[in-house]
Amino acid sequence: MQEVTSFILDLELVENRSIHAQYVLMKFHDNKPLPLMKPGQFAQVRIDGSPTTYLRRPISINFIDTLNNEIWLLVQKIGDGTKTLAKTPVGTKVNMILPLGNSFSMPKPNEFVLLIGGGVGVAPLLLLGKQLHDQQIPVKFLLGARSSSDLLELDEFSKYGMVYTTTEDGSAGEKGYVTQHSVLNSCVFDRIYTCGPKPMMQAVANYAKLRGIACEVSLENLMACGIGACLCCVEDTREGHVCACTDGPVFNTNVLKW
Amino acid sequence: MVDLKVNLNGLEFKNPVLTASGTFGYGEEFTDFFDLSRIGGIIVKGTTLRSREGNPYPRMAETASGMLNAVGLQNKGVKYFAESIYPRIKCFDTNVLVNISGSTVEEYAETAEVIQLLDKIPGIELNISCPNVKQGGMSFGITASGAEKVVSAVRKVYKKHLMVKLSPNVTNIAEIAKAVEFAGADSISLINTILGMAIDAERRRPLLSTVTGGLSGACIKPVALRMVWQTAKAVKIPVVGLGGISSATDAIEFLLAGASAIQVGTANFIDPAIAPKIVDGIVAYCERQGFKSVVELTDALIIDERQTDCRN
Numbered sequence: 278m279q280e281v282t283s284f285i286l287d288l289e290l291v292e293n294r295s296i297h298a299q300y301v302l303m304k305f306h307d308n309k310p311l312p313l314m315k316p317g318q319f320a321q322v323r324i325d326g327s328p329t330t331y332l333r334r335p336i337s338i339n340f341i342d343t344l345n346n347e348i349w350l351l352v353q354k355i356g357d358g359t360k361t362l363a364k365t366p367v368g369t370k371v372n373m374i375l376p377l378g379n380s381f382s383m384p385k386p387n388e389f390v391l392l393i394g395g396g397v398g399v400a401p402l403l404l405l406g407k408q409l410h411d412q413q414i415p416v417k418f419l420l421g422a423r424s425s426s427d428l429l430e431l432d433e434f435s436k437y438g439m440v441y442t443t444t445e446d447g448s449a450g451e452k453g454y455v456t457q458h459s460v461l462n463s464c465v466f467d468r469i470y471t472c473g474p475k476p477m478m479q480a481v482a483n484y485a486k487l488r489g490i491a492c493e494v495s496l497e498n499l500m501a502c503g504i505g506a507c508l509c510c511v512e513d514t515r516e517g518h519v520c521a522c523t524d525g526p527v528f529n530t531n532v533l534k535w
Numbered sequence: 536m537v538d539l540k541v542n543l544n545g546l547e548f549k550n551p552v553l554t555a556s557g558t559f560g561y562g563e564e565f566t567d568f569f570d571l572s573r574i575g576g577i578i579v580k581g582t583t584l585r586s587r588e589g590n591p592y593p594r595m596a597e598t599a600s601g602m603l604n605a606v607g608l609q610n611k612g613v614k615y616f617a618e619s620i621y622p623r624i625k626c627f628d629t630n631v632l633v634n635i636s637g638s639t640v641e642e643y644a645e646t647a648e649v650i651q652l653l654d655k656i657p658g659i660e661l662n663i664s665c666p667n668v669k670q671g672g673m674s675f676g677i678t679a680s681g682a683e684k685v686v687s688a689v690r691k692v693y694k695k696h697l698m699v700k701l702s703p704n705v706t707n708i709a710e711i712a713k714a715v716e717f718a719g720a721d722s723i724s725l726i727n728t729i730l731g732m733a734i735d736a737e738r739r740r741p742l743l744s745t746v747t748g749g750l751s752g753a754c755i756k757p758v759a760l761r762m763v764w765q766t767a768k769a770v771k772i773p774v775v776g777l778g779g780i781s782s783a784t785d786a787i788e789f790l791l792a793g794a795s796a797i798q799v800g801t802a803n804f805i806d807p808a809i810a811p812k813i814v815d816g817i818v819a820y821c822e823r824q825g826f827k828s829v830v831e832l833t834d835a836l837i838i839d840e841r842q843t844d845c846r847n
Contacts, residue, residue: 285807323805328599331805332597498592502558504560508606510592
């Protein structure tokens with residue numbers, strides 16, 4: 278028998294905090310110790326009570342609070358499924374399969390790293406930032422959004438590193454896109470991790486490629502199973518069609534056809 | 536103690552619950568979630584003679600109580616299966632059948648011959664019903680003559696259990712089933728996905744890269760049940776029912792309609808541990824209803840005099 282790595286668990290929702298009209302931060306607890314989860318991995322969450330939602334929803338692991346044995350999910354209310362999930366009352370048991378997918382790779386010694394997030398895509402970067410911070414690796418976050426209210430969890434990010442921000446309307450941080458931020462000119466980075474809207478990630482990947490910087494992106498392709506069985510979420514890479522759920526969601530941009 | 540064993544024309548299964556091709560990978564994807572020896576069999580991912588990249592993304596669209604897919608038989612070819620995947624899965628303590636597909640009759644036969652050499656694979660499921668490929672696939676399965684031709688060719692070279700998977704995208708399923716039986720199939724499985732389509736109204740574009748795709752999930756169950764019932768009445772060989780089975784009750788309905796075994800498909804995506812739960816549920820039903828063996832359920836449907844099918 279191979280070692281079990283993913284589990285189907287009923288986790289209790291202990292906090293459901295609205296942090297914006299569009300986003301909720303959901304914290305789940307289990308009485309037993311949660312399985313080991315790595316930055317970049319995701320959970321397949323079953324959503325009950327939404328007649329139009331048939332499949333599970335893949336949601337990035339935002340944070341693991343080891344002290345309280347909690348897993349945090351940052352959820353953007355996009356369609357019926359996520360809107361229903363966001364309305365779940367505290368105390369409800371929610372069924373999820375986790376952890377799934379690969380994870381961000383750790384930097385080599387003495388590499389300077391930058392974590393670039395946009396919108397709800399900042400979610401996996403919090404756990405990644407904490408893990409890097411725990412390993413005494415200096416962390417810089419560059420977070421972009423449309424306007425100041427769309428910048429999520431800034432207080433959490435600032436616990437683990439320097440936080441730089443951009444907004445499209447200039448309401449917080451520097452005005453413009455993440456790829457225009459001045460920190461990119463004032464510091465030299467060896468490795469970039471990014472997650473967010475596809476155009477943003479593509480711009481970041483392009484920036485990194487031109488400068489020979491290693492770059493990892495986390496993709497959010499449409500998924501059915503989340504465990505590599507259905508082959509629906511494929512990304513067209515230099516190695517052919519591969520599943521974003523098992524070969525990803527994290528990819529080195531070298532293998533992508535971007 | 537309920538006897539769960541079923542025998543499909545000489546091939547014995549420890550229970551009637553199998554997992555459907557394309558929804559269960561190669562079985563390995565599910566070993567985290569349950570012990571595969573608990574189910575009757577696994578039908579692994581559609582395999583073709585040569586490697587196929589499948590269709591472009593997006594390949595999936597969620598629908599009311601179901602989903603559309605347009606994967607298009609992505610696989611690394613039968614040689615890769617035999618050399619790299621088979622050695623990893625041959626130890627599974629359950630019947631592992633390989634679903635095979637092709638663009639030509641010759642490709643089907645050649646692929647079957649390669650699989651025949653694998654000791655621990657007691658049978659194949661011939662896919663003449665994939666709606667997501669340009670050549671072959673469903674085009675063989677929508678006419679009686681096409682179905683007969685490909686099944687005969689494979690029957691000539693393949694000596695182990697030959698299950699043939701039928702398409703629901705036909706007017707007269709009984710006619711296709713009879714042709715497949717005549718051509719030498721050992722059993723019939725049905726239904727494959729129903730051809731469907733999804734549109735994003737705001738963007739005025741189809742949701743799938745292939746425009747149309749195959750519909751599966753709970754929403755197709757009534758269609759599947761009807762076709763299994765019609766097929767079981769039309770042929771003497773055993774019928775394996777599938778299409779939207781998501782619970783033990785669903786599975787039992789297929790057995791009552793005439794199926795000798797069932798396959799669980801899309802439900803594996805929603806609960807990867809559903810298959811053994813269905814086995815448990817069938818046992819509970821048999822105990823409650825006083826059935827000593829699961830074979831007694833097959834065709835145990837009661838239709839009284841006032842219920843007549845106007846189509847017969």
